[in-house]
Amino acid sequence: MQNAHAMNPPGDAPASRLKDGPGPGSREAAALDATWSDPPGLLGWLAAVNHKSIARRFIATTFFFFLAGGLLALVMRLQLARPGSKLVGPDLYNQLFTMHGSTMMFLFAVPVMQAVAVYLVPLMLGTRSIAFPRLNAFAYWIFLFGGVMLYVVFVLGAGPDVGWFSYVPLAGPDYSPGKRADFWAQMITFTELSALLEAIVVITTVFKLRAPGMTLNRIPLFVWAMLVTAFMVLFAMPSVMLASTMLIMDRLVGSHFFNPAEGGDVVLWQHLFWFFGHPEVYLIFLPGLGFLSAIIPTFARRPIFGYTAMVLSLIATAFLAFGLWVHHMFAVNLPELGKSFFTAASMLIAIPSAVQIFCWLATLWSGKLDFKTPLLFVLGFFFILVLGGMTGIMLASVPLDLQVHDSYFVVAHLHYVLIGGAVFPLFGAFYYWYPKITGRLMSERLGRWNFWLFFTGFNVAFFPMHLLGLKGMPRRVYTYQAGLGWDTMNMVATIGALTIAAAVLLFIVNAVRSLRHGAPAGANPWGAGTLEWATESPPPPCNFHAIPVVHGREPLWEPPRTEADGARPAFTHVGGLAADTRELLATTVLDARPDLRVNFPDPTIWPFVSAVAVTALFIGSIFTPWAVVWGSIPIAIALTAWFWPQRAETSVHLSLERKPWQ
Amino acid sequence: MAMTRRELDVSGLPSYAFGHRSLMWWGTFGLIAIEGTLFALAIGSYLYLRSQSDAWPIGAPPPQLLWGTVNTLILLASTWPNHKAKRAAEACDLLRTRRWLMTGLAFSVAFLVVRGFEFGALHTRWDSNAYGSIVWMLLGLHTVHLLTDTYDTAVLGVLLFTGPMEGQRFADVSENALYWYFVVFSWLPIYAVVYGVPRLQ
Ligand code: HEM
Ligand SMILES: [Cu+2]
Numbered sequence: 049m050q051n052a053h054a055m056n057p058p059g060d061a062p063a064s065r066l067k068d069g070p071g072p073g074s075r076e077a078a079a080l081d082a083t084w085s086d087p088p089g090l091l092g093w094l095a096a097v098n099h100k101s102i103a104r105r106f107i108a109t110t111f112f113f114f115l116a117g118g119l120l121a122l123v124m125r126l127q128l129a130r131p132g133s134k135l136v137g138p139d140l141y142n143q144l145f146t147m148h149g150s151t152m153m154f155l156f157a158v159p160v161m162q163a164v165a166v167y168l169v170p171l172m173l174g175t176r177s178i179a180f181p182r183l184n185a186f187a188y189w190i191f192l193f194g195g196v197m198l199y200v201v202f203v204l205g206a207g208p209d210v211g212w213f214s215y216v217p218l219a220g221p222d223y224s225p226g227k228r229a230d231f232w233a234q235m236i237t238f239t240e241l242s243a244l245l246e247a248i249v250v251i252t253t254v255f256k257l258r259a260p261g262m263t264l265n266r267i268p269l270f271v272w273a274m275l276v277t278a279f280m281v282l283f284a285m286p287s288v289m290l291a292s293t294m295l296i297m298d299r300l301v302g303s304h305f306f307n308p309a310e311g312g313d314v315v316l317w318q319h320l321f322w323f324f325g326h327p328e329v330y331l332i333f334l335p336g337l338g339f340l341s342a343i344i345p346t347f348a349r350r351p352i353f354g355y356t357a358m359v360l361s362l363i364a365t366a367f368l369a370f371g372l373w374v375h376h377m378f379a380v381n382l383p384e385l386g387k388s389f390f391t392a393a394s395m396l397i398a399i400p401s402a403v404q405i406f407c408w409l410a411t412l413w414s415g416k417l418d419f420k421t422p423l424l425f426v427l428g429f430f431f432i433l434v435l436g437g438m439t440g441i442m443l444a445s446v447p448l449d450l451q452v453h454d455s456y457f458v459v460a461h462l463h464y465v466l467i468g469g470a471v472f473p474l475f476g477a478f479y480y481w482y483p484k485i486t487g488r489l490m491s492e493r494l495g496r497w498n499f500w501l502f503f504t505g506f507n508v509a510f511f512p513m514h515l516l517g518l519k520g521m522p523r524r525v526y527t528y529q530a531g532l533g534w535d536t537m538n539m540v541a542t543i544g545a546l547t548i549a550a551a552v553l554l555f556i557v558n559a560v561r562s563l564r565h566g567a568p569a570g571a572n573p574w575g576a577g578t579l580e581w582a583t584e585s586p587p588p589p590c591n592f593h594a595i596p597v598v599h600g601r602e603p604l605w606e607p608p609r610t611e612a613d614g615a616r617p618a619f620t621h622v623g624g625l626a627a628d629t630r631e632l633l634a635t636t637v638l639d640a641r642p643d644l645r646v647n648f649p650d651p652t653i654w655p656f657v658s659a660v661a662v663t664a665l666f667i668g669s670i671f672t673p674w675a676v677v678w679g680s681i682p683i684a685i686a687l688t689a690w691f692w693p694q695r696a697e698t699s700v701h702l703s704l705e706r707k708p709w710q
Numbered sequence: 711m712a713m714t715r716r717e718l719d720v721s722g723l724p725s726y727a728f729g730h731r732s733l734m735w736w737g738t739f740g741l742i743a744i745e746g747t748l749f750a751l752a753i754g755s756y757l758y759l760r761s762q763s764d765a766w767p768i769g770a771p772p773p774q775l776l777w778g779t780v781n782t783l784i785l786l787a788s789t790w791p792n793h794k795a796k797r798a799a800e801a802c803d804l805l806r807t808r809r810w811l812m813t814g815l816a817f818s819v820a821f822l823v824v825r826g827f828e829f830g831a832l833h834t835r836w837d838s839n840a841y842g843s844i845v846w847m848l849l850g851l852h853t854v855h856l857l858t859d860t861y862d863t864a865v866l867g868v869l870l871f872t873g874p875m876e877g878q879r880f881a882d883v884s885e886n887a888l889y890w891y892f893v894v895f896s897w898l899p900i901y902a903v904v905y906g907v908p909r910l911q
Contacts, residue, residue, distance in 0.1 A: 067721065180737060282743045303843035303847075311839045315762075316762075634731075642723055643727070705726075
């Protein structure tokens with residue numbers, strides 16, 4: 049930051065550095081704000097690294113993809129409303145469900161959770177930034193470019209049409225000539241790269257940047273959920289990246305991974321895909337659970353019941369999720385013993401979920417409930433998930449799965465789980481944290497309308513699909529004949545989908561209107577207990593002018609500390625970090641004792657340039673393998689420039705330097 | 711919050727550190743977890759394809775042992791300069807850090823040259839059949855890691871000579887060495903699979 053450095057030219061003696069200080073409005077607070085804001089202008093916009101700026105863009109981008117994916121779904125539903133409809137043909141329908149599934153899974157559900165985490169995790173932990181802010185910016189740009197690329201080719205008429213799981217040999221070179229499946233495979237690489245980098249960012253932030261006193265057993269449950277999710281990403285995403293790389297090589301350079309004629313094997317694709325695909329559902333679901341654990345205590349006005357049990361069941365869910373992928377392949381010829389094992393494991397995973405649900409119910413039961421919109425969405429979650437979970441247990445049994453395999457029963461089940469388990473908590477979370485992000489509350493009245501329309505529309509749209517499936521309607525068909533007994537229920541489902549669309553529209557109206565007309569929120573409009581509510585709304589660029597010291601799980605609900613509380617003096621906040629350069633406090637992994645003062649780099653354009661270079665390589669490689677060779681040169685240059693230290697910055701760091709053993 | 715504010719003064723803390731105290735260590739740890747998973751899955755795919763095939767290797771003799779074995783020895787030997795560079799960095803000894811980092815770099819360049827011969831001695835091509843594809847994939851994945859790490863080390867080396875120098879650079883060298891260990895030790899199972907499995911009967 050040029051302006052911040054100007055206040056203290058390089059080479060100054062360390063003693064004259066401005067240290068962070070008490071409250072907003074002071075000279076120190078102004079310096080902190082200047083230090084941590086993003087530079088002005090268009091270039092500054094591209095160079096931004098503040099985690100809140102990046103997160104706002106990230107959330108907005110994923111929401112646009114949600115709208116796009118929803119529009120595609122609406123077209124499908126309109127097509128299926130009547131038998132023999134001619135609204136779209138089979139070719140476009142194939143693209144529609146592929147684009148819808150891929151958008152919802154890869155461009156919305158997982159990234160939106162990571163985007164929210166990028167905003168909230170540092171605030172909840174009481175720190176000024178996310179770890180590796182430049183990497184965070186890079187991950188966002190990569191994600192944006194990958195998603196936009198997919199939609200550009202769709203609009204140009206070359207959208208992928210082989211399903212969101214791109215089964216080979218259908219997606220292989222023989223059955224899918226042209227470039228459609230290549231664009232799909234490259235989009236996977238973009239989004240998974242982004243997800244993996246975000247996982248590293250979140251893990252490092254949680255382990256190293258917590259406020260002093262926030263020991264492992266005081267971390268907010270949402271942060272725990274995101275931490276466990278990040279670990280799952282580390283082990284699940286490489287699988288689909290490997291698979292999509294093999295696919296694109298089969299298509300472009302004539303390798304034979306999935307070609308049975310040359311010793312390849314199509315089931316290998318399914319194994320690699322579902323080794324990712326099943327945990328993927330939990331990557332969407334666990335953050336949803338995290339939202340619930342943040343919202344429920346606030347509106348029940350009491351700390352969560354069974355904190356430790358909650359954390360352990362999050363971890364158990366993550367482990368079990370990896371053992372389950374084969375249940376997506378019951379229709380494949382696999383050894384019988386294996387199938388029984390996976391059936392058992394699929395049933396087992398209900399246990400940790402049941403523990404969580406029990407703890408929430410206990411919290412709600414013993415609390416004084418305040419039925420605001422966020423809590424309504426939580427209650428909607430309970431209702432929907434119970435149904436979705438039951439159909440899931442039904443599907444986990446091999447004979448039934450074989451019966452309803454690839455029927456609308458599965459479509460109903462997956463939407464009950466995904467929308468009930470993730471989208472409802474997400475909407476609740478949006479209402480809950482909107483005042484923190486914007487400084488204003490959303491309208492309660494519109495919020496209630498929003499919830500009831502969504503809830504009703506959802507059940508009207510998806511409940512009939514269970515029955516359609518049992519009556520034999522297969523999924524992924526662009527139309528059907530009259531007189532099979534499917535007509536009425538399809539019409540009902542379409543009306544439900546239109547109701548959902550109305551609900552989403554209402555949500556947008558509420559969100560946009562409240563930006564200007566919402567009631568001012570203040571720091572803590574709900575009276576919540578976690579740290580993100582300890583700072584202004586919206587938070588200043590540095591998050592906290594004074595880093596808080598934590599003494600309990602709900603720091604804002606703790607009684608004020610005095611000397612009498614214990615042998616150690618009851619610190620309330622941290623002092624002594626530089627205010628005029630990006631200095632952060634790192635703490636120890638387990639018990640969050642102050643450990644280091646680390647220097648963070650300034651905003652820079654290079655993550656953006658690197659992302660452009662990476663995009664050029666990946667898109668180029670769809671057309672020629674040489675793009676991999678020539679494309680790596682600009683990437684190397686951009687990355688080198690990114691890591692190359694600036695002399696001015698270094699001299700500031702040197703003035704603050706203190707060796708580890710000094 | 712409270713009316714009486716008590717300040718926990720952190721201005722005396724060090725500004726960088728090594729191992730799991732440093733943020734870079736966690737970044738490297740994440741990278742290793744990802745890449746390790748990738749290698750494990752690629753090896754798994756190799757074994758899976760083998761289990762589905764009547765003959766293995768398909769339509770080719772097993773790869774020639776010479777270059778792969780030479781390379782394994784080079785890699786194992788490179789742990790020594792690597793270890794020295796890590797120790798020197800952790801003692802913040804600039805001169806010795808430079809020297810050992812450059813020695814390590816020479817090892818990786820030698821390795822990359824021999825890797826070229828190794829591809830030539832596989833007796834199969836990526837587009838011959840599934841066996842060729844997966845062998846090239848395994849070797850290719852490992853080579854990409856080597857290429858990037860070599861480039862990384864080179865950039866770090868230039869920085870150590872031209873500056874600007876600050877303590878954090880020593881932590882970078884230490885993490886770079888950790889990653890090198892990963893590249894070396896992940897090679898051993900890949901070596902065993904690429905050269906050993908085709909020889910099992
Ligand atoms: C918001 C209202 C939504 C509606 C009306 C809707 C509707 C549909 C329809 C009609 C299909 C195609 C069924 C077929 O022809 O086989 C479908 C498939 C699918 N949907 Fe949705 N959906 C919605 C939201 C979501 C969300 C939020 C997600 C994920 C988070 C999701 C994930 C999927 C997936 C993975 C498929 C399978 C695609 C495939 O077969 O390739 N949907 N949805
Ligand atoms: Cu599953």
